[in-house]
Amino acid sequence: MLVLKNIAQVVTLGVGPVPRCGTEMEELGIIPDGAVLIRGQRIAWVGPSSDLPLHQYGSNAGTIDGTGLELVALPGFVDSHTHPIFAGSRVDEYEMRCRGKSYQEISAAGGGIRASVRQLRQTSFGQLVRHGEKVFRQFLRHGTTTIEAKSGYGLSMEDELKILRVIERLRSRSRLEVVPTFLGAHAVPDEFRDSRHVYVEKLVKEMIPRVAREGLARFCDVFCDTGYFTVEEARTILTAARDHGLGLRIHAEELRHGGGARLAAEFGARSADHLEWVDDGDIAALRRAGTVATLLPGTAFNLGLTRYPPARALIEARVPVALATDFNPGSCFTPNLQLILSIACSQMSMTPAEAVTAATINGAYSLGLAERLGSIERGKQADIVLMSIPDYREIPYRLGVNHCVVAIKRGRVVLNLLERP
Amino acid sequence: MLVLKNIAQVVTLGVGPVPRCGTEMEELGIIPDGAVLIRGQRIAWVGPSSDLPLHQYGSNAGTIDGTGLELVALPGFVDSHTHPIFAGSRVDEYEMRCRGKSYQEISAAGGGIRASVRQLRQTSFGQLVRHGEKVFRQFLRHGTTTIEAKSGYGLSMEDELKILRVIERLRSRSRLEVVPTFLGAHAVPDEFRDSRHVYVEKLVKEMIPRVAREGLARFCDVFCDTGYFTVEEARTILTAARDHGLGLRIHAEELRHGGGARLAAEFGARSADHLEWVDDGDIAALRRAGTVATLLPGTAFNLGLTRYPPARALIEARVPVALATDFNPGSCFTPNLQLILSIACSQMSMTPAEAVTAATINGAYSLGLAERLGSIERGKQADIVLMSIPDYREIPYRLGVNHCVVAIKRGRVVLNLLERP
Numbered sequence: 001m002l003v004l005k006n007i008a009q010v011v012t013l014g015v016g017p018v019p020r021c022g023t024e025m026e027e028l029g030i031i032p033d034g035a036v037l038i039r040g041q042r043i044a045w046v047g048p049s050s051d052l053p054l055h056q057y058g059s060n061a062g063t064i065d066g067t068g069l070e071l072v073a074l075p076g077f078v079d080s081h082t083h084p085i086f087a088g089s090r091v092d093e094y095e096m097r098c099r100g101k102s103y104q105e106i107s108a109a110g111g112g113i114r115a116s117v118r119q120l121r122q123t124s125f126g127q128l129v130r131h132g133e134k135v136f137r138q139f140l141r142h143g144t145t146t147i148e149a150k151s152g153y154g155l156s157m158e159d160e161l162k163i164l165r166v167i168e169r170l171r172s173r174s175r176l177e178v179v180p181t182f183l184g185a186h187a188v189p190d191e192f193r194d195s196r197h198v199y200v201e202k203l204v205k206e207m208i209p210r211v212a213r214e215g216l217a218r219f220c221d222v223f224c225d226t227g228y229f230t231v232e233e234a235r236t237i238l239t240a241a242r243d244h245g246l247g248l249r250i251h252a253e254e255l256r257h258g259g260g261a262r263l264a265a266e267f268g269a270r271s272a273d274h275l276e277w278v279d280d281g282d283i284a285a286l287r288r289a290g291t292v293a294t295l296l297p298g299t300a301f302n303l304g305l306t307r308y309p310p311a312r313a314l315i316e317a318r319v320p321v322a323l324a325t326d327f328n329p330g331s332c333f334t335p336n337l338q339l340i341l342s343i344a345c346s347q348m349s350m351t352p353a354e355a356v357t358a359a360t361i362n363g364a365y366s367l368g369l370a371e372r373l374g375s376i377e378r379g380k381q382a383d384i385v386l387m388s389i390p391d392y393r394e395i396p397y398r399l400g401v402n403h404c405v406v407a408i409k410r411g412r413v414v415l416n417l418l419e420r421p
Numbered sequence: 422m423l424v425l426k427n428i429a430q431v432v433t434l435g436v437g438p439v440p441r442c443g444t445e446m447e448e449l450g451i452i453p454d455g456a457v458l459i460r461g462q463r464i465a466w467v468g469p470s471s472d473l474p475l476h477q478y479g480s481n482a483g484t485i486d487g488t489g490l491e492l493v494a495l496p497g498f499v500d501s502h503t504h505p506i507f508a509g510s511r512v513d514e515y516e517m518r519c520r521g522k523s524y525q526e527i528s529a530a531g532g533g534i535r536a537s538v539r540q541l542r543q544t545s546f547g548q549l550v551r552h553g554e555k556v557f558r559q560f561l562r563h564g565t566t567t568i569e570a571k572s573g574y575g576l577s578m579e580d581e582l583k584i585l586r587v588i589e590r591l592r593s594r595s596r597l598e599v600v601p602t603f604l605g606a607h608a609v610p611d612e613f614r615d616s617r618h619v620y621v622e623k624l625v626k627e628m629i630p631r632v633a634r635e636g637l638a639r640f641c642d643v644f645c646d647t648g649y650f651t652v653e654e655a656r657t658i659l660t661a662a663r664d665h666g667l668g669l670r671i672h673a674e675e676l677r678h679g680g681g682a683r684l685a686a687e688f689g690a691r692s693a694d695h696l697e698w699v700d701d702g703d704i705a706a707l708r709r710a711g712t713v714a715t716l717l718p719g720t721a722f723n724l725g726l727t728r729y730p731p732a733r734a735l736i737e738a739r740v741p742v743a744l745a746t747d748f749n750p751g752s753c754f755t756p757n758l759q760l761i762l763s764i765a766c767s768q769m770s771m772t773p774a775e776a777v778t779a780a781t782i783n784g785a786y787s788l789g790l791a792e793r794l795g796s797i798e799r800g801k802q803a804d805i806v807l808m809s810i811p812d813y814r815e816i817p818y819r820l821g822v823n824h825c826v827v828a829i830k831r832g833r834v835v836l837n838l839l840e841r842p
Contacts, residue, residue, distance in 0.1 A: 089811075089812070089815065089818075091812055091814045091815055091818045094766075094773075094814065094817070094818040095772060095773060095814055097767075098766045098767075098770055098771065098772045098773065099770070099772060100770060138822065142821075142822075298820075298821075301767060301768075302763075302767050302820060303767070304767045304768060304770070306727055332820075333818055333819045333820060334819065334820045334821035334822065335821075335822070336820075336821035336822060338821075339760075339820065339821035342723075345515075345519045346518075346519075346722060346723050346724070346725045347722075347725060349519055349520070349521060349725070350519065351516060351519045351520060352515075352516060352519065390510075391510070391512055393512045393515065393516055394510065394512055396515070397510075397512045397515040397754055398754045398755070399719075399723060399753075399754060399755045399757075399760065400563075400719075400755035400756075400757035400759075400760035400761075400821070401559065401563075401755065401756070401757060401823075402822075402823060
């Protein structure tokens with residue numbers, strides 16, 4: 001038994017429709033001076049501290065008392081788009097971008113995803129696990145208790161399986177919850193640049209069936225954009241993935257308008273990600289399909305682009321919006337969703353409430369986990385983080401500071417900076 | 422005696438002209454696998470770890486050994502533009518901006534600086550000191566060992582003196598080094614809105630002389646911009662400040678082009694700050710005057726503006742460029758210069774090396790402290806921070822993560838996260 005009490009705000013996100021669309025994204029269900037009772041892995045009770053039913057639960061429970069501390073409790077962040085398993089650094093490319101090269105120019109010159117592929121193929125399983133452990137700790141440290149984790153820096157049967165097995169190994173060791181996604185269609189590997197149809201066939205006939213058979217991924221994703229996979233290739237890949245029982249996600253409309261969003265809607269994909277270039281017709285199609293728009297504004301920011309996804313238009317059209325980091329070594333090397341909230345508010349005019357909804361319940365929904373995660377409600381898994389601030393809106397407002405001081409995953413305290421002297 | 426050794430990179434910024442201009446801003450004087458010897462408050466020796474002259478200094482020195490840790494040593498950041506003493510939060514205004522109101526609209530409606538003035542006037546000296554202590558710890562926690570601290574939320578003799586005395590009290594208590602600046606000309610206070618000349622006269626005849634006489638500030642600053650002080654008013658104020666022996670700084674060309682930069686050049690001000698709207702003529706004038714361009718890109722970012730200061734044009738014209746946070750509760754609530762480096766690189770195309778120079782030696786120069794601070798060289802004050810990364814360029818590259826694990830101020834370890842189990 002664990003009790004949280006005298007918490008300035010408990011942001012429950014409770015008792016609303018799932019996913020949250022339109023104005024529902026601002027309904028946070030905040031309990032001032034709130035309390036939460038946790039039994040085992042589950043939330044047993046949520047309410048005002050003055051109503052704490054301690055007589056029901058006894059007084060020998062572990063307690064985190066926020067008196068005098070100005071703490072806000074939130075559902076642990078769900079980061080629904082990350083690329084956490086890679087080797088080496090691409091800081092040279094970062095510096096080239098500062099000197100005026102574009103992401104596409106660097107990619108065309110052999111950098112970008114292909115540089116990470118070369119590095120990853122030379123890196124052992126054990127090295128990847130050790131690096132991944134550090135990365136996973138960084139997510140937890142910043143208040144994220146669940147991530148979606150994509151493969152995609154292997155681009156061969158052997159190396160993609162290696163990544164997915166690293167993810168599986170890390171899942172079994174880490175306190176962080178992980179949803180694996182197969183992204184063999186992250187780029188056409190160098191060895192198939194003159195025979196890309198052969199790689200697509202490998203994906204469809206060999207890799208997707210094997211990944212599905214071994215249960216190594218819950219979703220399949222495709223980078224459908226100029227310079228990566230065409231709409232037709234993506235359709236072929238998604239069809240195979242669907243036929244093998246994988247959920248669908250798409251990298252769409254990031255670099256230019258190309259049809260990825262419509263394809264996501266056509267397949268009823270769970271999520272269409274990036275979406276800088278969507279138009280009104282795309283937005284209507286996503287709305288009809290019920291596809292989540294997963295926005296990754298840290299990437300546009302970090303690449304120095306001025307075009308961000310049209311968050312306001314998506315919200316007004318009642319497309320469910322999620323926010324994620326896009327954590328990766330090329331275009332956005334941050335595990336910190338708090339910073340993504342700041343970027344979403346200042347660059348996409350999302351409100352702090354919408355941003356919190358997008359990074360919790362809607363992110364969970366995009367992973368098919370909203371029944372269990374993404375809100376602080378009786379019966380749900382006890383994934384809760386405490387931020388050292390008096391008001392949830394201060395997460396984006398006080399930017400560039402990690403406010404997370406406690407993380408609770410499955411009812412267990414996995415980070416506690418309050419205990420320090 | 423304190424020894425730092427086996428540090429992956431010691432970024433010395435040594436043996437170059439002060440301030441650094443043009444291509445000099447990229448010369449970091451990096452020593453790979455470096456070491457630093459500190460005796461008392463000073464740096465006694467810097468060089469490769471293999472050359473450590475331990476026979477000279479004995480082996481009973483305290484040691485921080487970076488073997489296996491991937492640490493980078495830098496001069497402690499010098500944050501040369503902050504507003505750290507205020508009361509209360511302006512998170513309501515933050516949310517209004519997310520909903521589409523501009524900073525100027527909020528200011529015209531009684532928000533902005535005037536809101537902070539109302540709050541500060543109702544807050545006691547003791548409360549301000551307690552709040553300030555938390556803020557100062559946040560600067561140190563993120564690798565900043567020296568700040569410039571402006572008054573400017575009092576706007577009356579009594580309340581401006583209160584702020585400057587809070588700063589003086591904090592200076593005597595905190596490990597953070599603080600350079601106080603009088604900013605009575607931050608805005609025209611409400612009670613003088615119909616008689617602004619009376620407030621300017623008070624500044625010139627009463628407040629500046631008193632502040633100078635009591636030694637409460639080293640610099641005087643003026644917010645010279647549309648809606649704040651005109652060029653003529655600023656000239657009157659700066660003349661008085663100069664006559665009373667204060668150094669000069671100006672908030673210039675932030676909201677629109679108005680003449681503040683030329684005024685800074687005319688007075689040979691030590692720093693002209695913001696500069697979003699400078700033109701080529703302004704840049705040439707700053708260059709001739711030797712005035713530092715202190716850029717605050719976190720503010721443009723946080724306000725959701727698309728216009729940033731022209732960092733590249735300033736550097737190419739050999740104006741010395743500094744970077745600072747503008748830490749304040751209205752337009753940029755971050756104490757984290759590491760994030761400002763990320764913003765400078767991605768939004769203003771500064772290179773990581775230029776950004777590090779701007780946040781260390783050039784910031785120190787803008788405060789008249791480059792003889793003592795801003796580089797890791799024999800004889801200088803031992804203000805050094807250690808970042809947990811293998812390469813200095815990863816500070817901006819791995820954005821949104823606080824990499825600082827050790828801070829040393831005046832030869833004393835004031836933060837050490839390496840010691841934790």
